[in-house]
Amino acid sequence: MNRFVQIRLIPVIAVGGALCMAGLLWPESEYQRPLTVALNIWPGTENLVLACDAGNTREQRINTVEMSWPTAVMGAFRKRVVDAAVVTLDEMIRLEADGAKPRAILVLGVSKGSDAIMGHAGMESMQSLRGRRVGVEIRSSGEHLLWKALAASGMSVKDVQMVPLNLAETEDAYDEHELDAVVTADPWRLRLRDKGAVTLFDSARSGLEFCRVLVVREEVIRVYPNELKSLVSECLRLSAQLEQSDSPGLDAALRREGFTLKQWRESLQAFHMPDAAENRRLLRPGKGGLEEYVTEMVRTMLKEGMLHRQVNVKGLFIPNFLEEGS
The missing domain is CATH 3.40.190.10 (Periplasmic binding protein-like II)
Structure with missing residues (x-):
């Protein structure tokens, strides 16, 4: 290789080396994956499954991970394998006691015999x-x-x-x-x-004690605001649709639940799906909402040995993703 060619290559090598170094030193984004939601089979989560599919666009990506039992869902959330999860109030309390920092943004259903x-x-x-x-x-x-x-x-x-x-x-x-x-x-x-x-x-x-809520990790709220707002909005819109026999998502729901159409209709009688207005009331801090209810649950769980430490319920419920007038 003659001296002229060697001189011409020096800038190329320098630029290439700089780019490689920049690639190594450039900080990686903390969240590369789609918003990931863990849930277990329950009729009241079917609107969430459909909402996750509806929320997938070029700008927003949302995945669901179906697990067969509640403690698997809790474990995935606790270990940060997923960003969000569907849990009951007592399970949310346990997660908070374990330091997982769950924040409820939507009440999916209140069990009335389910x-x-x-x-x-x-x-x-x-x-x-x-x-x-x-x-x-x-x-x-x-x-x-x-x-x-x-x-x-x-x-x-x-x-x-x-x-x-x-x-x-x-x-x-x-x-x-x-x-x-x-x-x-x-x-x-x-x-x-x-x-x-x-x-x-x-x-x-049992009142509100066995309602199921969508919780997200505290830091996830800052990272996925658009996805969460879209997900909440779609869930509320699709809740009413699933009660109709000609709902486009009903066949898939029946397969997941292993239900006949008759069983599906009966299952809907065993839980209540709050609308946007009721969600705002339940998630609002202070008296009259879930915060007051959960405070009493924490006292009972501590007394009965179902909880290993005190839990501060302030800030557990966040109604920010519920649109006014929806």
Whole structure:
């Protein structure tokens, strides 16, 4: 290579080296992936699944990750594998106690019987379970429901044999007569009922205690404001559509839930989907909303040993993504 060519190459090499160095030193964006939402199967989350699909555009990307049981969803959120998750209020409290910093931005549904304790034919009440084996998912809303049911019957967890069981396993465990009762939720609750299972206790008279909320990690709110606003808006719009027999997303919902159309319609009677106005009321800080409700739940969970430390409920609920007048 002659000297003239060598001289001509010096600027090229210098520029190339500078670009390589810049590539190595340039700070990577903290969030490269789409907004990722974890959820488990429940009829009230079907509008969220459809909303995530509707929210995917060139500017916005939203993914859902379906998990078969609540503690898997909580684990994914806690380990920062996902950015958002659908959880019950007691599960949100547990996540906050673990330092995961969940912030509720939407109430998806209030359980009015969708969560239940199901026993075999011949059982008449929770008293029938004294000394018997009950399958329940530990550290989830199922455990909270079992505690509530036992307390209402003058019993405690010491009066039954708690057998750890994932929510998705409750139907098979019941079918195989491995347990005397299972703590479950729709769609498994409804399918078990149609097989002859007896409802020993359910969430019908539990107020707001077993509602499910969409939570996001605190820092995610700053990173995905457009995606979150779009997601909330679409969820509220699609909630009413899913109640219609000709809804374009109904066939997919029936497949995911393993429901017939008749079962789907029955499942809708077992929970309530708040609209935008009710969401604003529930998420608003102070009295009359979920903040006041959760404050009492924290006291109870601490007293009963279901929570390992105090939780400050201030700031857990954020109504910012609910459009006024929607």
